[in-house]
Amino acid sequence: MNIPISFEFFPPKTPEGTDKLRLTRQALYAHQPEFCSVTFGAGGSTQEGTFSTVKAIQEEGVAAACHFSCVGATRATVREQLAALQAMGIQRLVALRGDLPSGYGMGGEFVYASDLVAFIRQETGDAFHIEVAAYPEIHPQAKSAEADLQAFAAKVKAGANSAITQYFFNADAYFRFVDDVQRLGVDVPVVPGIMPITNSTQLMRFSDACGTEIPRWIRLRLQGFGDDTASIKRFGLDVMTDLCEQLCAAGVPGIHFYTMNQAAATTEIIRRLKRV
Ligand code: FAD
Numbered sequence: 001m002n003i004p005i006s007f008e009f010f011p012p013k014t015p016e017g018t019d020k021l022r023l024t025r026q027a028l029y030a031h032q033p034e035f036c037s038v039t040f041g042a043g044g045s046t047q048e049g050t051f052s053t054v055k056a057i058q059e060e061g062v063a064a065a066c067h068f069s070c071v072g073a074t075r076a077t078v079r080e081q082l083a084a085l086q087a088m089g090i091q092r093l094v095a096l097r098g099d100l101p102s103g104y105g106m107g108g109e110f111v112y113a114s115d116l117v118a119f120i121r122q123e124t125g126d127a128f129h130i131e132v133a134a135y136p137e138i139h140p141q142a143k144s145a146e147a148d149l150q151a152f153a154a155k156v157k158a159g160a161n162s163a164i165t166q167y168f169f170n171a172d173a174y175f176r177f178v179d180d181v182q183r184l185g186v187d188v189p190v191v192p193g194i195m196p197i198t199n200s201t202q203l204m205r206f207s208d209a210c211g212t213e214i215p216r217w218i219r220l221r222l223q224g225f226g227d228d229t230a231s232i233k234r235f236g237l238d239v240m241t242d243l244c245e246q247l248c249a250a251g252v253p254g255i256h257f258y259t260m261n262q263a264a265a266t267t268e269i270i271r272r273l274k275r276v
Contacts, residue, residue, distance in 0.1 A: 001244075001248055001255075001270070001273040001274055003248060003252065003253065003254050003255065004033075004034040004191075004253070004254040004255075005031060005033055005034065005254060005255050005256070005257065005270065006033050006034050006035050006036065006037060006065070006164075006191070006254065006255075006256045006257070007025075007028050007033050007036045007037070007256075007257050007259050007266065008036070008037045008038075008039065008193075008256060008257065008258050008259060009021060009024070009025070009036060009037070009038050009039070009053065009259060009261050010038070010039045010046075010260075010261060011038055011039065011041075011046045011049030011050045011052070011053045012049065012053070012261070013049065017261070020261065021053070021261050022056070023263075024259065024261055024262060024263045025057065025060065025062075027263035027267060028259065028263050028266065028267065029060070029062060031267070031270050033062065034063065034254065035062070035063040035064065035065045035092055036057050036062055036063070036064055036065070037064070037065035037066070037067060037092075037094055037131075037256075038050050038053045038054050038057070038064065038065070038066060038067060039067045040066065040067040040068055040069050040096075040098070041069075041098075042069045042071050042072065042098030042099050042100050043069075043071065043072040043073075043098070043100050044072070044073065044077070044081075047081070050066060050067065051066070051084065051085070051088070054066045054085070054088065054090055055088050058088060058089055058090065063091070063092060064090055064092070065090075065092035065093060065094055065129075065131065066085055066090050066092070066093055066094070067093075067094040067096060068081070068093050068094065068095050068096065068116070068120075069096045069097060069098025070095075070096070070097060070098065070108065070110035070113065070115065070116035070119075071097050071098040071099065071100050071107075071108055071110070072098075072100055072107045072108040073108050073109065073110060073116075074108060074109045075109050075119065078110075078116070078119060078120075078123075079123060082120065082123060082124055082128075085128075086124070086127060090128075091127070091128060091129060092128060092129045092130075092131065093120065093128045093129070093130050093131065094130075094131040094132070094133070094164065095113055095116045095117050095120060095130050095131070095132055095155075095160065096113050096116075096132070096133055097110070097111075097112055097113040097116070112151065112154075112155075113132055113133065113155055114151070114154040114155045114157075114158045115158075117130055117132060117155050117158040117159050117160050118158040118159060120159070121158065121159035129161050129162070130159060130160045130161050131160065131161070131162050131163060131164055132152070132155040132156070132160040132162075132163050132164075133163065133164060133165075133166065134152055134163040134164065134165045134166070134177065134181075134190050135148060135152075135165065135166050135177075135211070136165050136166070136168050136170075136173040136174040136176070136177035137166065137168055137170070137173050137211055137212055137213055138211065139151075139166075139211065140209075140210065140211035149177075149180050149181060149184060150184070152181060152186070153181065153184045153185075153186045156181075156186045156188050160188060161188060162188045162189040162190070162191065162253075163188060163189070163190045163191065164190075164191050164192075164193050164256045165177070165190060165191065165192050165193045165256075166193060166210055166211070166212060167193045167194060167195035167210075167212055167258055168192070168193075168212055168213075169212070169213065169214060169215055169218060169239070169243065170213060170215065171243060171246045171247060171250075173213075174190075174192055174247070175250065177190070178190050189253035189254065190253070191252065191253055191254040191255065191256050192247050192252055192255060192256070193256045193257075193258055194240060194243070194244060194255055194256065194257050194258065194269070195212075195240075195258040195260075196236060196237075196240055196257065196258070196259070196260075196262075196265035196266055196269060197222070197232065197233075197235070197236025197237075197239060197240060197265075198229075198232070198233055198236060198260070198262065198264075198265050199229070199232070200222035200223070200225065200232050203222070204219070204222075218239060221235055222235070233265065236265065237265065237268055237269060237272070240265075240269050241269050241272045241273065244269060244273055245273065248273065257269075
């Protein structure tokens with residue numbers, strides 16, 4: 001596998017989580033990621049943990065990408081956060097709208113991620129490489145599939161350099177998405193996001209929330225394993241390695257792993273891919 005890879009982490013909430021994530025990063029750095037990204041709680045709820053984690057990655061000599069969500073934010077807060085990231089030497093952002101927890105109004109001065117991308121470009125020029133989110137299986141709040149494609153195109157037009165997809169299990173949805181955005185004249189790398197399968201309850205919960213379809217045969221197999229985590233992990237590795245092989249054979253521009261702050265499954269998928 002000779003394509004760029006990247007790893008995504010979330011900011012830990014405890015000192016033990018921070019130590020564990022440091023070990024996870026050290027294990028994954030062996031695979032020479034192009035960058036490692038850190039998620040950002042919508043509404044700025046994890047700002048401190050996100051910023052300290054990107055800083056730690058940067059100090060470890062690896063390029064860090066800071067996720068940045070704008071829901072509930074104002075121009076003034078975003079300007080301040082961008083300045084703090086520039087002072088840390090961060091050069092890559094994943095610019096998102098984000099989802100506020102239920103009960104919060106949308107508020108803020110930005111409506112869509114495209115507004116944030118345009119603002120970052122206006123404020124900081126080419127200081128940042130900007131990634132945006134892409135949804136091969138269509139964002140759950142999109143008015144229609146076509147409207148979602150147009151929304152993606154708008155983010156690129158506003159200044160995004162590349163995209164990372166929501167995780168998916170249907171490779172055809174990804175291939176179709178890439179064809180469709182090219183038809184719209186959008187020509188930026190769209191890197192597939194890969195979620196290793198290690199826990200079926202969590203996977204089903206996440207997938208329901210973010211609109212990822214778990215194919216029936218995968219769902220039934222996972223349900224059939226019950227609490228047998230060893231079988232879930234074994235099956236998950238086979239399924240995700242097959243998907244990555246299919247994507248690599250089709251010439252994807254990279255692979256972004258949603259590591260869930262764990263090294264083992266991601267490492268094993270990469271090891272298997274190197275064998276082919
Ligand atoms: P947008 O691109 O703004 O799209 C949101 C919705 O609005 C879509 O349905 C779209 O079709 C619609 N839309 C956009 N523009 C228009 C328009 N002009 N007119 C009408 N409709 C429009 N969330 C976090 O909180 N923190 C994270 O760190 C985080 N990281 C992520 C990383 C990746 C790679 C991905 C794929 C998702 C991530 N998310 C994260 C989740 C993301 O914030 C949610 O999916 C959120 O609901 C949408 O964010 P977005 O940036 O894609 O929004």
